[in-house]
Amino acid sequence: MWLQIALVLLLIGGGWTLLTRGKVTKEREALTLRRVDAYIETIRRERRNAELVAMSDSELRDLLHAGARNFRVASQKRGWFLLGVGGVTLFSAIAIASQDGWRGFGIAVVVGAIVAYGLNEFLVRKARAPLERYGVDVERLTVE
Numbered sequence: 001m002w003l004q005i006a007l008v009l010l011l012i013g014g015g016w017t018l019l020t021r022g023k024v025t026k027e028r029e030a031l032t033l034r035r036v037d038a039y040i041e042t043i044r045r046e047r048r049n050a051e052l053v054a055m056s057d058s059e060l061r062d063l064l065h066a067g068a069r070n071f072r073v074a075s076q077k078r079g080w081f082l083l084g085v086g087g088v089t090l091f092s093a094i095a096i097a098s099q100d101g102w103r104g105f106g107i108a109v110v111v112g113a114i115v116a117y118g119l120n121e122f123l124v125r126k127a128r129a130p131l132e133r134y135g136v137d138v139e140r141l142t143v144e
Helices: 002-046 050-054 057-132
Strands: none
Touching: 002 050, 002 057
16 A cells, blocks of 8 residues: 555656656756856956957857756766666665675675765766866856
């Protein structure tokens, strides 16, 4: 019975997410564009990076907007990869625990946590690299 209630709630939550995804995406996109415009003004005012200052507003807007979008997509992929690593870690730890007990379970979880941490750091650096190459502060473009 509890399983059926959980599945119904999961379906309702999933349906609600699908129905409201378009609105959330539009709001996030509008906020991203506002942040891009504000960052363009900052770049023009501070004049720190000669390469960015030399670009026209449309080039700079395209670069920053595409970079922010690519960073968001990379962050979503990173979340899915980490979820997968967590699942593999859990199932591996359970399988090892059936042979070696709690000690094996603990060791498998620690190894999985180290792998997840390393993968997370690698993917974050890989996602930031294209924007940091131009000297762009990625945190100013991210929308939570």
